[in-house]
Amino acid sequence: MNPRLARALVNGLLLGAAAVALFPLLWMLAVSFMPAGTSNALPPPLWPSHPTLDNYRRLFGQAGMGSYLANSLLIAGTITLLSLVFNLLAGYAFAKLRFAGRERLFRVLLGLLVVPAQVAMLPLFLMFKYTGLVDSYVGVVLPGMASVLGIFLVRQYARGLPDELLEAARIDGASELYIFMRIVLPLLRPVVATLAILTFLTAWNDFMWPLIELTDQGHYTLPLGLASMAREHTEGTEQMMAGSVLTVLPVLALFLAMQRQYLDGLLLGSVKG
Amino acid sequence: MNASRAAWLFLAPALLVLGVFFLLPVLGALLLSFTDYDLYALANLHNLRFVALGNYWALLHRPLFWAALGHTFYFVVVGVPLSMAASLGAALLLHSRLARFKPFFRTALFAPVVTTAVAMAVVWRYLFNTKYGWANHLLGMLGIHPVNWLGDPHWAMPTIILFAVWKNFGYNMIIFLAGLQAVPLELYEAARIDGASTWRQFRHVTLPMLGPTLLMVAILTVSGYFQLFAEPYVMTEGGPLQSTTSVLYLMYEDGFKWWNLGTASAEAFVLFMVMFAVTAAMLRLARRREAA
Numbered sequence: 001m002n003p004r005l006a007r008a009l010v011n012g013l014l015l016g017a018a019a020v021a022l023f024p025l026l027w028m029l030a031v032s033f034m035p036a037g038t039s040n041a042l043p044p045p046l047w048p049s050h051p052t053l054d055n056y057r058r059l060f061g062q063a064g065m066g067s068y069l070a071n072s073l074l075i076a077g078t079i080t081l082l083s084l085v086f087n088l089l090a091g092y093a094f095a096k097l098r099f100a101g102r103e104r105l106f107r108v109l110l111g112l113l114v115v116p117a118q119v120a121m122l123p124l125f126l127m128f129k130y131t132g133l134v135d136s137y138v139g140v141v142l143p144g145m146a147s148v149l150g151i152f153l154v155r156q157y158a159r160g161l162p163d164e165l166l167e168a169a170r171i172d173g174a175s176e177l178y179i180f181m182r183i184v185l186p187l188l189r190p191v192v193a194t195l196a197i198l199t200f201l202t203a204w205n206d207f208m209w210p211l212i213e214l215t216d217q218g219h220y221t222l223p224l225g226l227a228s229m230a231r232e233h234t235e236g237t238e239q240m241m242a243g244s245v246l247t248v249l250p251v252l253a254l255f256l257a258m259q260r261q262y263l264d265g266l267l268l269g270s271v272k273g
Numbered sequence: 274m275n276a277s278r279a280a281w282l283f284l285a286p287a288l289l290v291l292g293v294f295f296l297l298p299v300l301g302a303l304l305l306s307f308t309d310y311d312l313y314a315l316a317n318l319h320n321l322r323f324v325a326l327g328n329y330w331a332l333l334h335r336p337l338f339w340a341a342l343g344h345t346f347y348f349v350v351v352g353v354p355l356s357m358a359a360s361l362g363a364a365l366l367l368h369s370r371l372a373r374f375k376p377f378f379r380t381a382l383f384a385p386v387v388t389t390a391v392a393m394a395v396v397w398r399y400l401f402n403t404k405y406g407w408a409n410h411l412l413g414m415l416g417i418h419p420v421n422w423l424g425d426p427h428w429a430m431p432t433i434i435l436f437a438v439w440k441n442f443g444y445n446m447i448i449f450l451a452g453l454q455a456v457p458l459e460l461y462e463a464a465r466i467d468g469a470s471t472w473r474q475f476r477h478v479t480l481p482m483l484g485p486t487l488l489m490v491a492i493l494t495v496s497g498y499f500q501l502f503a504e505p506y507v508m509t510e511g512g513p514l515q516s517t518t519s520v521l522y523l524m525y526e527d528g529f530k531w532w533n534l535g536t537a538s539a540e541a542f543v544l545f546m547v548m549f550a551v552t553a554a555m556l557r558l559a560r561r562r563e564a565a
Contacts, residue, residue, distance in 0.1 A: 003371075010371040017363055018381040020439070025384065027407070028396045040405045090287035097280035112291070114549060115299055116500055118521055119541045122534050123301030124294065129315075146290035176279035205389045207503045208521075212529060223391040227507050230395050237399055244392035255387040259380065262387075266444070267451050 025248070032056070032242040039237045055242035063239070065246060067218060068225035075137060075210070075221060076203040079144040083199050084192065086146040091154020092184055096166060097176070106155070109148050118208060125212055135215045144203055150195055153268055157191040158184070194265035197258050204251050222247040306538035315532060328539035338540065340515060341523040342547070344430060348519065349498045349551075352434045356494055357487075359438055360445035365475075367446070368453040379450075383443035390440065394507035397436045398423065423509055426516035433504050433517055441497070445490045452486035453479070488559045492552055499548045520544045 031039045033051040059065040093099075094106050124143060125134065133139040161184065169179045185192075207223050214220055220228070226243045229235050235243075255262055306328055308314075314321040332338045363382050366372060385393065401408045401422035409419040422432045456479065464474045480487075501519040505511050511518040511526070518526075520540060528537030 007371040010366055010369045011373055014366050014372060014378045017366070018378055021382050021385055021443070023407075024393060024396050024400060024439070025388070027400070028392075031399075042405065042410075044405055044407055044410055086287040086290060089283040093280045093283035097276055097283065099277040099280040102280075109291070112295065114496075114552065115295075116496070116541075116545055116548060117295075118500065118502075118524065119302050119545050120295050120298035122524075122528050122538050122541065123298035123305055125529075126305075126310075126534065127298065127301075142290070143294040145294075146287035148291065151287060176276070176283075180283070201387055205387075207391055207506075208525070211506075212525075223389055223503075226395060227391050227503075230391075230398070230507050231510065237405075240395055240399070244395050247392040248388045251387050251389065252384065255384075256380070263383075263447055266447055 025252075028241045028244050028248075031238055032245045034238045036236050036238050039241075055239045056246075058239060059242050059246065063225070063229065063235070063243070064217070065222070065225060065243060068220050068222045069246065071137070071219060072204060072221040072223075075140050076200050078137075078141050079203040080196055080200045082141065082145045083147060083150060084196055087150035087195065088154055088185070088188065088192065089180070090146065091151045092158045092180060092188070094151065094155040095158035096161065096163070096184075109151065112148050121209060121212055124209075128213065134213060135219060136213075137219065139213045140210050140221075143209065144199075144206075147199075150199065153195055153198075153265065154188070154191055156268055158188060161187055190261070190264075191268075193258070194261045194268070197254060197262045198265050200254065201251050201262075302538045302541055305535055306542050308535045310533075310535040310538075312532035315534075324535070328535050329543070331536070332539055332543065337515065337518070338520075338523065341518045341520045342543075344517060345499060345501060345519045345521075345544075347430055348434060348437070348501050349495055351431075352437050352498050353491065353494050355434065356438045356442055356498075357445060357490060359442040360490070361449050363442060363446045364449035364453055365479075367450055379447075382446060385440050386443040388440070390503045391507050393440060394436065394504050397432075397439075398508050401432055424513055426512075426514045429509050429513060429517045433501075433508060436504060436508070437498070437501075441494075445494065448486060448490055449483070452483050456482040484559075484563075488555070492555055495551060495555070496548055499544065499551075 027046070030047055032055055033053070034045065034048040035050055035052050035054065038048075038050075039045060094102065120143070128134045128136075128139045133142070165183060166179060169183055174182075204221075205223065206221075207227070210221050210224055211227070214224060217225075217228070222243075226240075226247050229240065229243060307323060307325055309322050309324050309327070311320075367375060367379055367382070372378065400406050403409060403419055403421045403424060406422070408422060413419065420428055422428050460478045460482070461474060464478050469477065500521060502521040502525065505517040505519055505522050506525075509517045511522050521544065524537045524540040524544070527533045527540065
């Protein structure tokens with residue numbers, strides 16, 4: 001093929017794919033600024049001719065999205081913080097501390113990866129029901145406080161730390177906790193960032209478990225609030241788009257800011273071994 | 274403090290969480306699936322009865338369960354190859370020496386992955402609106418009659434599949450891209466010297482070298498697609514005519530709408546067993562191929 005034609009073809013296809021990938025996002029953004037009722041027209045409008053912030057105002061004023069936003073931030077933030085501590089400690093132990101049965105225990109953990117999380121949800125709901133944790137933030141956070149994938153990620157990374165460094169500290173009489181906090185943790189910084197973004201995005205976008213666990217509308221996260229609005233069919237298109245923007249924008253912004261770490265983590269997590 | 278004790282202290286919090294909030298409930302689900310746990314038992318545990326395999330037996334005789342299993346398979350069997358083809362295609366384009374603005378394209382194509390499924394499902398519901406949606410408007414410009422995308426039982430699942438492909442292809446694209454970058458350039462060099470066309474280079478160099486990546490991506494995608502739930506929940510509520518009711522959607526309705534937790538647990542376990550069997554079969558097939 002003519003090289004010029006080939007170049008045009010490759011870049012043209014990429015442009016087309018990018019347009020398909022971005023169109024729903026851009027359209028959502030545009031409609032969220034349209035006055036109520038103006039998006040249902042033929043041909044469908046692409047651009048708000050009279051842009052307005054009314055949809056967002058109503059979202060916070062009447063629809064209570066402000067509290068959903070706060071709930072989402074609280075829940076995703078807490079899960080991220082706690083699971084970071086738990087997964088880092090465990091992943092490091094699997095990588096660098098010696099104890100009987102280490103490899104076997106790790107294999108058991110990896111085996112858990114094949115069990116879909118939804119299998120645990122019904123008994124989990126009952127457990128929380130009898131302990132009074134249904135419809136509480138605690139109940140949403142608890143199962144997310146550790147993850148096999150997180151432990152795996154930390155272990156993969158921590159295995160690369162030099163043993164001599166840890167041995168030297170041990171000979172100097174440092175405690176294991178001191179070694180972890182002062183020597184290991186600073187060296188794990190890249191994986192800490194990666195894990196934090198991965199966990200936050202997953203927790204923010206999570207739907208099924210919060211849907212089961214949170215029953216009172218006041219406790220809803222953004223995806224729950226949006227889904228219930230969508231199923232009630234009472235809100236107009238423009239308002240729904242504003243709600244979608246509010247739900248998607250924080251994670252999209254986080255991804256754009258931390259792209260490198262996020263994509264590295266994705267690769268680290270997908271390579272089993 | 275001795276090293277092994279320190280190790281267990283470091284492990285304890287995470288193992289406790291995984292044990293109490295995952296392993297234990299999974300075992301609990303198995304027990305639950307042998308009981309008739311329902312709304313009455315929820316009120317008073319004395320109403321609980323052990324029914325052995327009764328729930329599983331009942332599922333086998335329930336057309337809606339078979340339908341849900343069928344819809345889930347439909348979603349996996351059509352969705353996974355489409356999704357992987359889109360991922361591989363995008364990765365090949367991005368990997369090409371001819372591609373320009375690579376960082377921009379990579380970000381743009383990946384963006385749908387990080388978006389919230391519920392929010393984008395809401396957006397797609399409007400894009401595929403029969404009257405005012407862009408999908409039908411574009412078809413109209415080509416002279417094609419409007420399609421009742423989410424309202425027609427024949428079209429609802431294909432529409433959800435399109436949405437899932439759009440939402441997910443960027444994830445595997447990144448993994449394929451890393452795989453492509455690991456293929457030694459000398460192999461292409463040699464193939465070119467032998468006069469192999471672009472297609473033959475793809476067929477005889479790229480695909481074999483990507484083998485393990487393809488297998489891993491296939492397994493991850495299959496197990497992800499078996500867990501179809503949020504899309505039908507938001508876009509179609511399992512309809513029309515239950516044509517998008519997946520196994521998990523059915524589990525959710527049986528469990529949390531009708532409070533038949535025993536039945537729902539049996540459904541969860543059947544799904545798990547199906548996923549396990551399919552994954553095992555894929556691994557086995559791949560191994561046999563490698564040996565051949």
